[in-house]
Amino acid sequence: MRFLKKIQKSLGGVALILLVVAFWLVMRAPVDFQQGNAVWILYVHVPSAKMSLLFYLILVASGIVYLWKNNEVANIITEAAAPVGAAFAVVTLLSGAIWGKPMWGAWWTWDARLTSMLILLILYVGLMALRGAIDNPQKAGRATAVLAIIGAVDLPVIHFSVTWWRTLHQPASFAGAAKPAIATPMLTPLLMMSIAFLVMGLYLLTVKTHLLSLQKQLDAMEEEQFSHA
């Protein structure tokens, strides 16, 4: 627990510094020749989208570990990752809609990328609802882990939707080892913001994990007191 506390504090501090640096870089980034200053929205939208996918992967990985090893820490991480990923998914969809209105002339369209992203948010909400609906923590953990694994089919659909189907959404600006499709003055703040969001997401994950483990301790104590009474 002390180790978790230390990591949590360090991640919080580093995230704050990185966010300030990333924001400063965004302010200095050039405006796009077609989008104007609306391009600055993408410095929030793209990192949020990447993190919403990454946190779902974390959720699935911890779910697998829980099903395989029956590890309680993995169960708590699965529970903690859902609201963090959901927050990233909400910001992705809202920022996309706000960018879409001036650029596409519509807040929303049933495009493959947008729809699969909405499904991811519904999955996150569904996982939280399912866990909340089952009283037994072990059963809830197993059920959410299974649903998370089944839902993982949405991840490649989101990632490849822009290449598999003819979509309004543009292809990835940067992905893996491929050469980035955007200029360096725009790529630098985007990468910095992505790193800042990653550290911030990990910070949120550790805070929520810590909170859930304390709540479980409190529940156990209350149960013990109740059984003695």
Add this chain to the structure above:
Amino acid sequence: MPDSDYSPYVIAVYAIALVAYGGLAFLWQLALRRAKKRLDEAETL
């Protein structure tokens, strides 16, 4: 260079991100502090 200024849209997005992520961090830190306090109280009883 486009003539349009999209600053209200940009500000709205950064405000949403600040409220969502900052709000979550603040609320969970608050809940963490309360849980710690309750745990300390329960242990001293």
